[in-house]
Structure formats: C-alpha cells, structure tokens
Amino acid sequence: MSKIRIYISAKEIKENLRIEEKEVIHKIKDVLRLGKNSKIYIFDGEGKEYLYKIKEIKKNRLSLERENLIREENSPENKLILGFPLLREGKVDFILQKCTELGISKFYPFICERSIRKEPNFLKLKRWQKIIKEATRQSNRLWLPHLEKVKDFKEIVRLKFSLKLVSSQNAGYLENSLKEKKEIFIIVGPEGDFSDQEYKILKENNFIFFKLSPYILRIETAAIFSVGLISYLCR
Template sequence: MNVFERSFGEQARLSREESHHLVRVLRARVGDAVNVLNGEGAVGVGRLIDASIPAIIRIEERKQYTRPEPQITLGICIPKGKTFDSLLKKITEIGLFDVCPLLSERTEVKLDAETSAKKAEHWEQTCIEACKQSSNPFLPKIQKPSTLQSFLEACDADLKIVASLEPASQPLLATLRPSKRVAMLVGPEGDFSPAEYSQIRTCGFLATSLGRNVLRVETAVVYALSVIHAASLR
C-alpha cells in the first residue's frame, strides 16, 4: 500500500485525508506494510503503528531515487471536459517532470484567477493519486495555466518538439536526440493557428509527426511520452 506525505523522518504522521483513505478505504491494520511517497524521490518503507486519525507509520527503511533523464516538460492546451484529469493520471504513471496547462487561440476552456487556483489544486491531487497507484516516487509539478506565448518565452529545454499535423513534420523518432531536458508541446483539438505555428518555430521547436492518423489529445500525449522514454533507454 502506498500513501503520500511530503515530509517524514523516523515516523510519518499522515494527513486526515490520507489517514481516512488508508484506514477506512484500504482497511489497513496495525502491523501492515505501507510505503510513504514524498513526491521528490524519497520512499519510506514502514509499518502502520497507529490506525487512528491521524494514522502513524514507523519508517524502517528510507530509499532515495534519482530522477530519470530526460526530464520532460509537457506544454499542453487544456482540453475540455474530464479529458485533462484522465490525461494527468496516465502521464503521471508514465513519468515526466512538469506539466504546463496552456491557453491558445483555439482553446475552448476559459479560466479566471480563482478558477485557475482551484483547478491547479485539483490537478495536483489527481497526480498524487496516480503516483500512489503506480508507485511513481516523483510527483509531476503542475504549473499555473499560462498563455502559449509565455510558455514559449520561458522554455529553455535542450530539445523542443511540437506535435504537428503539418505535412513537413518529421517522424518523432527522427527528431529525438540525447538530451537532459525535453519540452513537448501539444495543441488543442483544432490544432495551433498558422500564426501560433510561426511563433513556435521561431522559438526553436521542431515539428514532429505522431503518425499518419489524427490522434486525440490524450492519445497523442501518451504515445509521445512513451516513445521519448523508450528512446532514452537505447
């Protein structure tokens, strides 16, 4: 069983929410083995010693994992509906460094400051649940929603690629090279506008094809991340 707690030493005192899930939902009992993830690569291997709320876990061994390379940044135009939640779960299971939700000309989702803050909190919790489910010791950082232009100006990755439907796009494998940091840009369902593609190319992004078929946003992202990870192991 996995739980999440950002800070722990010889013991981990869980939050009310984590305690409830561990004891009431998973029905953990005193003496049960529990792994504590902090989202930064540390995993505490321990046992439940107090099944009340807050629950307490005695840490018997602490493991520290090194974040794998390349560190992948995903810039993605926010899809409508519950698609983004489902997408966050899948990409957290696969693994990446951070996620930058974007607003572009053709993005249908509209967010104000208050809504953005609530969404960011919800998105992070979604990723935490996926970390626990997949035993991923690294929690992706969810950046504040921003404009495409802001993302392009701030991006300083070694390799920058954009999933593109343009005829001149190169196959994904052909654009990959050994890199410590990779930025992957995925547009909205209606794709980026010609003006946006011009900005993207000016900022050094390489147009890459994910195959001849037109993929849904969530399919495109999972496919691209899987290929990038597989290529890094060669």
C-alpha cells in the same frame, strides 16, 4: 495484498508521522482493514521511499513509525515536459493521469487562440494535483511531476530546453535516439489545431515538428502518445 503507498511531501517526512487526512485514514482502516504493526510505504515525491509501521490507528488519527529507507533514486537524467492547451472537463484529468504513469517530469497547461480561455479555479487545480499524486503512487514512481501555473502560449514557447518538439500532421516521423537530450519539451495543440500565426511563432522559437501518426488524433491521445514515444526514444 498489493503494496500500500502513501505520498507525504519531503518537508513533512520524519521518523514518527501523524496522519489526520480523513481519506487516507478511511482507506487504511475501513477499506484495507490494516491494523497495528501493519506496514505502509511512504514516498516523498523527491526520490525516496520509506517503510513505516502503524503504531496506532484511531477514527481520526493514524500514527506511524519509520523503520528504514527502502528505495532512493536520483532525478531522471532525461526530463520530459509536456505543454498542453486547456481542454474540456475530464480530458485534462486523463492527460495528467496517463502522462504521469509514463514518466513525465513537468506539466505546462496553456491558453492559446483555440483553447478554452477560462483559467481553472482553486478546486480544479487541487483536483489536478490529486490526480498526479494518485498516478505517481499507483505507478510506483518516486518523483512527483510538477504542475506549473497556466501560462499564455507566447510565454511557454519562449521557455528554454535542450529540445523542443511539436506534433504536426504535415511533418516527418522522428527516427533518431534522444538519449543525449536532457530536457525535452513536447507541446500539443488544441482542438482545431494551432493558428497560422501560432505555427509561425513555434518555428521562430526553434521547435522541431514531428508526425505522430498518419491519422488525426484527439488531443489527449496525441499528448499521451507523444510522451510514450519520446520516453522510449530517450532509453
């Protein structure tokens, strides 16, 4: 059987845990058919993972007892941050899932001239958080990426990072190692690209333009490819 991992926030972690989340109980009890004394790994999203033992499993309650700390790691030295425009239904889900698997530290969704203008409601934000948690669990990561509130384009380009990158068809390819850069902010444009005025603003805010491919990529492809490439160059 594959490793069973559950996310519990660091502030809720304690020696004895009581889980009442229906979805988790259903998976443990009915899907995986685990019982008393079965082992479960709990990660806190802040660098720690523990081994727990099932003490009791009921229809609406799961009681766990901590055995020991299994893994612990410091926050990554090179933090990758992705800024992406609001997109049509489903595309954001895919970006969040795959970029989490690739090691992203933070997401900045934003609104620009050619993006979707309507901000996500509470239920959509809750689903996005769930996608990030599930991708963190599945990829065996210990640090949970942070999802920022939706911001305006002009607001996010002014954020301070050690390196700010934007993909562009009219730029050259990245060739140098990025190991020395501690916080790298990668931004991808909307369908239809940034406007001329937005490109001017990016240049004024010290963004470095780089080319991903000789071909025109979908936004979700560009986001995932960018994160994978920059992650590799940070090694």
